[in-house]
Amino acid sequence: MRKLENIPVDYDLEAMLDHVHLKRGSTESAEFEELLKHAQEIVNPKALYAISYIEEKGQRSVQFANTIFTSAVLRVNLEQVERVFPYIATCGHELDTIDTDHDMLKQYWLDEIKAKALIAAVHALYEHIDENHKPGRLSTMNPGSSAADVWPIEQQRQLFSLFGDVEVSIGVRLTDSYLMIPNKTVSGIFFPTETTFESCQLCPRDVCKSRRATYDPELAATYAKGDG
Numbered sequence: 001m002r003k004l005e006n007i008p009v010d011y012d013l014e015a016m017l018d019h020v021h022l023k024r025g026s027t028e029s030a031e032f033e034e035l036l037k038h039a040q041e042i043v044n045p046k047a048l049y050a051i052s053y054i055e056e057k058g059q060r061s062v063q064f065a066n067t068i069f070t071s072a073v074l075r076v077n078l079e080q081v082e083r084v085f086p087y088i089a090t091c092g093h094e095l096d097t098i099d100t101d102h103d104m105l106k107q108y109w110l111d112e113i114k115a116k117a118l119i120a121a122v123h124a125l126y127e128h129i130d131e132n133h134k135p136g137r138l139s140t141m142n143p144g145s146s147a148a149d150v151w152p153i154e155q156q157r158q159l160f161s162l163f164g165d166v167e168v169s170i171g172v173r174l175t176d177s178y179l180m181i182p183n184k185t186v187s188g189i190f191f192p193t194e195t196t197f198e199s200c201q202l203c204p205r206d207v208c209k210s211r212r213a214t215y216d217p218e219l220a221a222t223y224a225k226g227d228g
Contacts, residue, residue, distance in 0.1 A: 045121035046170040049087040071151040091117035091184040093171035114184035142188035
């Protein structure tokens with residue numbers, strides 16, 4: 001298990017103001033700037049990852065690190081893969097200590113600030129793996145990030161089990177309903193691939209703020225048949 005922490009976050013004030021739709025010089029922009037300044041003082045994105053080798057491939061499952069993961073899509077994606085990089089990346093629990101006074105607008109601002117920190121953590125992790133392990137082009141899959149049957153969210157439990165006490169390591173807790181706290185946290189695996197894959201390509205949900213790729217019904221049908 002490897003840990004990355006103290007990952008820098010580029011909080012560009014002008015870009016962030018545009019992102020949350022605030023006009024420079026307004027009362028709200030001054031409040032946002034104060035919130036962002038506080039966040040900059042304490043933000044500490046983190047990531048855990050491991051290097052695992054595929055031990056067994058079933059019809060609809062794969063096993064690595066002595067743990068079985070059940071997903072037909074994951075099985076198809078790892079057909080030619082022998083080495084994977086399971087990971088957990090987070091904005092950092094420090095940002096959850098900021099008091100927004102139950103103000104819904106400030107809570108929204110803080111969520112966007114946390115999201116920026118999570119993006120920085122995932123990017124730093126990707127770059128670290130690329131530089132240190134030379135896997136080639138990487139794609140990722142995340143339990144629960146697409147349609148329920150792509151990679152069930154319940155398999156968060158198996159993924160977390162690979163890293164021991166994650167809350168002690170990087171301050172992330174998995175709830176009984178498989179949600180991660182802090183909320184701007186992501187878990188999954190990176191794997192080498194010749195083509196870019198995003199779980200979003202298999203998810204038909206019309207409205208999704210976290211969508212990273214357009215729904216591809218032909219690709220979804222291909223995976224459903226197990227021919228991906």
